[in-house]
Amino acid sequence: MNKKKIIIYSIIVIVAILLIITLIPKDKEITLPDRETKIPSTAIKISPEQDSLPPILHSNEYQKPVPLNSNINTAGAEDSPFIHEDKDELYFFFTPDPNIPAEKQLLDKVTGIYVSKKINNVWQKAERVLLQKSNKLALDGCEFVENNIMLFCSAREGYSGINWFSAEYKNNKWNFLKQVEFPKEYEVGELHKNNNELYYHSAKSGGKGQLDIWKIKRNSDGTWTTPENIENINSQENEGWPYLTKDGNELWFSKTYLGSPAIYRSKKDNQGNWQTPELIISQFAGEPTLDKEGNLYFVHHYYKDNKMLEADIYVAYKK
Numbered sequence: 001m002n003k004k005k006i007i008i009y010s011i012i013v014i015v016a017i018l019l020i021i022t023l024i025p026k027d028k029e030i031t032l033p034d035r036e037t038k039i040p041s042t043a044i045k046i047s048p049e050q051d052s053l054p055p056i057l058h059s060n061e062y063q064k065p066v067p068l069n070s071n072i073n074t075a076g077a078e079d080s081p082f083i084h085e086d087k088d089e090l091y092f093f094f095t096p097d098p099n100i101p102a103e104k105q106l107l108d109k110v111t112g113i114y115v116s117k118k119i120n121n122v123w124q125k126a127e128r129v130l131l132q133k134s135n136k137l138a139l140d141g142c143e144f145v146e147n148n149i150m151l152f153c154s155a156r157e158g159y160s161g162i163n164w165f166s167a168e169y170k171n172n173k174w175n176f177l178k179q180v181e182f183p184k185e186y187e188v189g190e191l192h193k194n195n196n197e198l199y200y201h202s203a204k205s206g207g208k209g210q211l212d213i214w215k216i217k218r219n220s221d222g223t224w225t226t227p228e229n230i231e232n233i234n235s236q237e238n239e240g241w242p243y244l245t246k247d248g249n250e251l252w253f254s255k256t257y258l259g260s261p262a263i264y265r266s267k268k269d270n271q272g273n274w275q276t277p278e279l280i281i282s283q284f285a286g287e288p289t290l291d292k293e294g295n296l297y298f299v300h301h302y303y304k305d306n307k308m309l310e311a312d313i314y315v316a317y318k319k
Contacts (some may be wrong), residue, residue, distance in 0.1 A: 028262050032128055035110040038096040043075040046302045046310060053260075055285040055300050058278075062296055062316035065281060071125045072116055072161060077311040079205055080190075081297045083289045084145045085246045088118035090297070090313070091129070091140040098308050102155070106139045112144050113152065131167050132156070142190045151180060151191065164188065186216065186227055190287075194244045198231075199251065201240030209236035213253060232274045233266050241287045252296075253277075254286035261286035263298055281316065294318040 048054060048067065055065045067073050072090070077098040082091045096109040103109040114126040132138045132151070140158035145151075148169040155162050164180040182188045189211070191200035196218040200209045204227070212234040214227040233239060233251065234245045238261075243252040251266045251274060262282035266274045280288075285299045291297065296316040 003004065008237075014125040031080075032109055034078065035094055035096065035114070035126075035128070038067065038108050038110045038244065039074060039076045040097050043097070043310065045073075045075040046312075049301075051302060052284055053303060054281045055298075057280075057316065058282060059280045060289070060319070062280070062318055064315045065285075065296075065298075065316040067300070067312045067314050068123055068297075071123050072296055073312040075310055077308075078313045079299050079311050080287055081289050081299060081313045082143055082243075083291045083297060084294050085290065088291070089145075090116045090118070090123060091125075091143045091145060092116075092126070092220070092313055093143070094126075097310060100277070102139060104261050106137050106155070112140050113137075129174055131165075131174055146193055149177075150174060153190075182224065186224070192244045193241045194246070194248055197248070199242040199244055201253075202227075208234045211240040211254075213239050213242050213251075230274060233264075233277055240266075243288050243290070243295060245290065250286040252280075253311075254288070257282050260284045261287045261301075263296075285314070 008174050014164055016137050046295050057064055072078060072092070076096040078092060078094055083089065092098040092114055093112070093119045094114050095105050096108060100204070110128075113129040113131070115129050116123045116126040118124070120196055129143075131140050131154070136157040140152050142153040142158075143150055150167045150169070152163060152167065153162055153164055157170045159179070164182065166177040166180050187204040189201040189203040191198055198216050198218070199213055200216075201213050203211050204214070207229055208231070214232045215225050215230060217225045219225065233253070237256040239253055239255045241254040244250070247288055249268045254261045254278070255264045256262070257279065260283055263280045263285050264277040267279040269275055280296070281298065284303060285298050288296060288298045295318050298314055300314045301311045
């Protein structure tokens, strides 16, 4: 075969390879609508002035709670806020209608985890955190971020029930990693991790009643210690959705107070023991998280006639 024929043959082979590559099925990119477009036309954005059961402040450390701007809050339901103490990033869960079943939320293409970044002290328009690479179904939530790793719970195609998973932030996007497995008998609910300590809520046996907050530690071999019930904090009421400050000296959580969720805080004493919790904000206030300035963020649910209308993320600025 002469040189000219070799060149022609090589070109034909390269073109054929490129053609084959283009024909190989790939994971389709998911086209996502704006979350506002999925909010029911009958939904009404509730203002603090219209709220018949507003959050009640019980601490002189903070200013009166106020809702965040429209880049975050809509007439849908914003829930489960989380802020990494070292970053100006607010993560939260959104669904356009809190009163529809989960199987419908799974199909609406907007329910899931969102993130907003603070620029010049203003929270910017929230963007979807997409954690699946193809058109496989997933319903993600209860997010927690430590450094460049996210832990989140999800009901997703290919797995049975609700499980914990991890994702890594790399190349300017979140990339799904793997399933995170805890011993089944631990019944790990929403969690907060601080180095090798992990606090979570569970209704597992051996607690004080309903949801309790438990602690486990990661061993050097990767296994987890036996769950420890935080007895000074837990009671016969619901205690859950823990948030541990970076220094490990404050534990914030939700607890039932006068029939609705409220926010409590416990501090460690000099011996490292958790002290009796103090009530900070009551009346449909829950899932606390703090930014690096110490401002308190939480979710507030609007109720009327025992029906949830919507939910917003609120902030109580530290004085």
